[in-house]
Amino acid sequence: MPALERTATLAGMARSSERTAALMRTWIQEHRLMAGIGIAVLVPALALTIGLFVLWLRSPGPDPAVLVDGETRTSPSGNYTVEFYDEDIDGKRNLYPAIKDSDGEVVWSDDERYQMSAHPVRVLWQDDDDVLWLMSRDIGNARVMLTDGQWAKDRTWTTYPANVQKIEEEQR
Numbered sequence: 001m002p003a004l005e006r007t008a009t010l011a012g013m014a015r016s017s018e019r020t021a022a023l024m025r026t027w028i029q030e031h032r033l034m035a036g037i038g039i040a041v042l043v044p045a046l047a048l049t050i051g052l053f054v055l056w057l058r059s060p061g062p063d064p065a066v067l068v069d070g071e072t073r074t075s076p077s078g079n080y081t082v083e084f085y086d087e088d089i090d091g092k093r094n095l096y097p098a099i100k101d102s103d104g105e106v107v108w109s110d111d112e113r114y115q116m117s118a119h120p121v122r123v124l125w126q127d128d129d130d131v132l133w134l135m136s137r138d139i140g141n142a143r144v145m146l147t148d149g150q151w152a153k154d155r156t157w158t159t160y161p162a163n164v165q166k167i168e169e170e171q172r
Helices: 003-058 162-171
Strands: 072-074 080-089 092-101 106-109 122-125 132-135 142-147 150-154
Touching: 072 122, 080 122, 092 132, 106 150, 122 162, 132 162
Parallel strands: none
Antiparallel strands: 072 080, 080 092, 092 106, 122 132, 132 142, 142 150
C-alpha cells in the first residue's frame, strides 16, 4: 500500500474514531441526564410512599364501639346484645342489625337492609343507656330505644350523646 493511501486510510480512521468518540460522549450525556431525571422523580415518589405508609400505620382504624360484621356488642346494662344478620337480596349480601335479650331471643330487628358496599351503617350502643344508634351517611341516622316495653326506631332527637357525636363527626 503506497504511503499516500495509508495516510488517507489513517486519516479516515481517525475521523471515524473521533465521530465514534463524539457519539459515545453524546450517548453518555443523554443517559446521565435521563438517570438524573429518573432519580429526581424516584426519590420524591419513594418519600411520599413512605409517608403514606407511616400515616396508615398511625391511623386509629374503626372505633371499637362500632359493631363489625361477625361480632356482637353488649349494651351498657349488660341485658342486651346487638349483632348483624345477613340476607341475600338479588344476589347481593345485605346486613341488618338485630337486638337480642339475655336469653338470646331477638327482641328487635331493623326493617331496613344495608348493602355495606353501597350504604354502610355504623351501629353502636350509647355509652350511658341501652339505646342503639344506627349511623348512615346515605340513609340517615336513627336510634332504637326501649319505650313502654317495646323497641322502636326513632329519627327525632335534639343532641347526640358524646360517644355517638364522635362517630357522627367521623362519618362526615
